Amino acid sequence: MIEFHLDARSGVSPYLQLVRQVRQALRLGLLREGDQLPTVKDVVARLAINPNTVLKAYRELEHEGLIAARPGVGTFVTRTLSDASLAAHGHLRHELRRWLSRARQAGLDDESIEALFMTTFRAAAEEDIA
Amino acid sequence: MTTLLRTRELGKRYRRRWALRDCTLDIPAGRIVGLVGPNGAGKSTLLNIAAGQLAPSAGSIEVLGGHPASGPAQLAKVGFVAQDTPAYAALTVADHLRLGARLNPRWDAAAARNRIERVGLDPAQRTGTLSGGQRAQLALTLGVAKRPELLILDEPVAAVDPLARREFLQGLMEAAAEYELSVLLSSHLVTDVERVCDYLVVLVDSHVRVAGDVDELLSSHHRLTGPRRDPGTLPAGQHVVSVSHTERQTTLLLRAESPIHDPAWTVSRVGLEDLVLAYLSPPTAAGRPALEVLR
Amino acid sequence: MIWLTWRQFRVQAAVVFGAIVALAVVLVVTGRELADSYAAGLAACTASGGCSAFLTNFLRDHDAQYYGLAAVTMALPGILGVFWGAPLVSRELETGTHRLVWSQSITRTRWLAVKLGLVGLASMLAAGLLSLAVSWWATPLDEAGASARPRLSPVVFAARDLAPIGYVAFAFVVGVAVGMLVRRALPAMAVTLAIFVALQIAVPLWVRPSLLPPVEATVAITPENLRGIGMSSPDGTARELTIAVEESGSWILDSDTVGADGAPVGALPAWFSECDPIMLTGPPTDPAVRNCFDRLAEEGYRQHITYHPGSRYWTFQWLEVALYGAATLAAAGFAFWWLRKRLC
Numbered sequence: 001m002i003e004f005h006l007d008a009r010s011g012v013s014p015y016l017q018l019v020r021q022v023r024q025a026l027r028l029g030l031l032r033e034g035d036q037l038p039t040v041k042d043v044v045a046r047l048a049i050n051p052n053t054v055l056k057a058y059r060e061l062e063h064e065g066l067i068a069a070r071p072g073v074g075t076f077v078t079r080t081l082s083d084a085s086l087a088a089h090g091h092l093r094h095e096l097r098r099w100l101s102r103a104r105q106a107g108l109d110d111e112s113i114e115a116l117f118m119t120t121f122r123a124a125a126e127e128d129i130a
Numbered sequence: 131m132t133t134l135l136r137t138r139e140l141g142k143r144y145r146r147r148w149a150l151r152d153c154t155l156d157i158p159a160g161r162i163v164g165l166v167g168p169n170g171a172g173k174s175t176l177l178n179i180a181a182g183q184l185a186p187s188a189g190s191i192e193v194l195g196g197h198p199a200s201g202p203a204q205l206a207k208v209g210f211v212a213q214d215t216p217a218y219a220a221l222t223v224a225d226h227l228r229l230g231a232r233l234n235p236r237w238d239a240a241a242a243r244n245r246i247e248r249v250g251l252d253p254a255q256r257t258g259t260l261s262g263g264q265r266a267q268l269a270l271t272l273g274v275a276k277r278p279e280l281l282i283l284d285e286p287v288a289a290v291d292p293l294a295r296r297e298f299l300q301g302l303m304e305a306a307a308e309y310e311l312s313v314l315l316s317s318h319l320v321t322d323v324e325r326v327c328d329y330l331v332v333l334v335d336s337h338v339r340v341a342g343d344v345d346e347l348l349s350s351h352h353r354l355t356g357p358r359r360d361p362g363t364l365p366a367g368q369h370v371v372s373v374s375h376t377e378r379q380t381t382l383l384l385r386a387e388s389p390i391h392d393p394a395w396t397v398s399r400v401g402l403e404d405l406v407l408a409y410l411s412p413p414t415a416a417g418r419p420a421l422e423v424l425r
Numbered sequence: 426m427i428w429l430t431w432r433q434f435r436v437q438a439a440v441v442f443g444a445i446v447a448l449a450v451v452l453v454v455t456g457r458e459l460a461d462s463y464a465a466g467l468a469a470c471t472a473s474g475g476c477s478a479f480l481t482n483f484l485r486d487h488d489a490q491y492y493g494l495a496a497v498t499m500a501l502p503g504i505l506g507v508f509w510g511a512p513l514v515s516r517e518l519e520t521g522t523h524r525l526v527w528s529q530s531i532t533r534t535r536w537l538a539v540k541l542g543l544v545g546l547a548s549m550l551a552a553g554l555l556s557l558a559v560s561w562w563a564t565p566l567d568e569a570g571a572s573a574r575p576r577l578s579p580v581v582f583a584a585r586d587l588a589p590i591g592y593v594a595f596a597f598v599v600g601v602a603v604g605m606l607v608r609r610a611l612p613a614m615a616v617t618l619a620i621f622v623a624l625q626i627a628v629p630l631w632v633r634p635s636l637l638p639p640v641e642a643t644v645a646i647t648p649e650n651l652r653g654i655g656m657s658s659p660d661g662t663a664r665e666l667t668i669a670v671e672e673s674g675s676w677i678l679d680s681d682t683v684g685a686d687g688a689p690v691g692a693l694p695a696w697f698s699e700c701d702p703i704m705l706t707g708p709p710t711d712p713a714v715r716n717c718f719d720r721l722a723e724e725g726y727r728q729h730i731t732y733h734p735g736s737r738y739w740t741f742q743w744l745e746v747a748l749y750g751a752a753t754l755a756a757a758g759f760a761f762w763w764l765r766k767r768l769c
Binding site: 181183185201202203205206209210211212213214216217218219220221225228229230232233234235236269272273276 | 426428429432433520521522524525526527528529530531532535766
């Protein structure tokens, strides 16, 4: 079973943190189809957060078709995220490595690389939305 | 949807001084409401009125559709954990549970016993020897086992250490999830409020400065930075919460119902803590040191 | 609520009732001996002709216990008012526990009603028990001292029968009300004590005598009713006569020697100094003594006495209870009003 944690300083809203942690666990194969998620009561008792936050996160995941609630039993994983994308990981990682080494050759330090990546990432994301 | 708390120009006066004034709120049921503000802003007064402990001097108030001090039935619907979580020092933990059982028609004895056991309280211990955190847990147990529809807590964790505070909030949220409790709590710790609350009320100088759903507040408030200019020239629908200027730059925190398109501004989102701090500072005090917090 | 009140109160209750029951047991044992020795002594002296010496000795021998018990009985209402009444609510206000109990599903009116009722009745029971035991124990002494210290006289009256129950009810409720006003236990206790003591002094001095119109009588001064001659001025020239009224156990409020015109005389005539040493001690058959009484009568000297006859004892007991009972109800009414309107 997955164990949630919260980073209060991340600036990401708590409900989104929960959603991402479930997706991450699905991607990494830590959660598989049929696994049960902790109950809302268990999550709030552990994290001391608003129950509505957990409900909202679960609703979002349910909407994405990743989990399903069975009344009176619990909430279960209905789909995994690992199979399709994992295969692509190796190739992408290899390309990223090469890009990183080119960046270093160009004289960028860690912070500059991170800033460059994040600004490009955000710009691309915004273009996609637009 | 039923209303948790509905007040109209509610006020409370002590001799000449108004502790709370013109307080008008509509809070839907099922919420976990955080009441923040500096000491003496009227938080306790509002909570005590809502719990039926204090009679208002002006205006009207409805809690869960009833008048707060209308009788035992209303008292049974509303749990109240008073500031500093008082307990009878000479009585034991078990005595307090018995007190709860005798004085509350819907008392959940099993839940009370379980909670006491889980938080590690010795039933035979006198409450005079409990730590602040343990006493807070006992008070929470009494409040929860009463099985109210609304639990009101007045600065329940103001005087306890961080670990006990976390444990207290865990217990509170667990109860809120388990019994579908509405919660109304005051705190001066915005981080706690941010974690547990989905509705926020900011009280300053005995007046309500802002109240609303936390997500809505966060999405309608923006921090704008840009070349120095007069905030009076902003379009309608944008309300300045706080302003600070340097020689060339103006930083605004404002509330706007619609997105901001003015390209002169760099718009960024505002965290709940900054939002609360902006409201706690006087609105007209542009450029005062009190606004340092905004940078 | 009854359980909580009892749980908070049981230690204090055990201490007070334990002490009272222990004292009552002692009083029952010694009281029977006292009654037996009184009956035996009275029988003996009646047979031998004169009982005044026996009665004087009997009273004197038990003075310490008699006044000691009167003091305890009079003090108990004050003690309970101070230690049970004053802290009852003020201690809760001081420690904030009122906010714990008021947030249970019980109205504060009911909370106060149960507290007042239960602890108040307990205090009345305690005072009643003590008063009953002491009154029973002191029956022979009260009988023997009917004229020297009648039951209607303030010190005895306040420590007998019903009066202490009225006092304790009043002291307790006033303590509670003062505690609600002052909100702190210690000052409330001090104020309660002050109010109670002030009333215990004021009522017998100024209130109780006028609850009923006193009886006034002007009587001749005779060897039978002359009980004492005292000095009423520092130089020893003016004399004051103590004259008994016919009914035993009467509470004398005022006693003046009046002249032929019916007005009080400032001082008895000069010739009286000759009579002074012999009138009380000499046998009434002595011509010199006879002459003194005759001359007082001839010159029109008589004694004007204002008093409450001893037969009014129970009337006064009930009046006292009614008076304090009314004050208790008023204080309780105030306490409830204050609780609802002001105490927040």
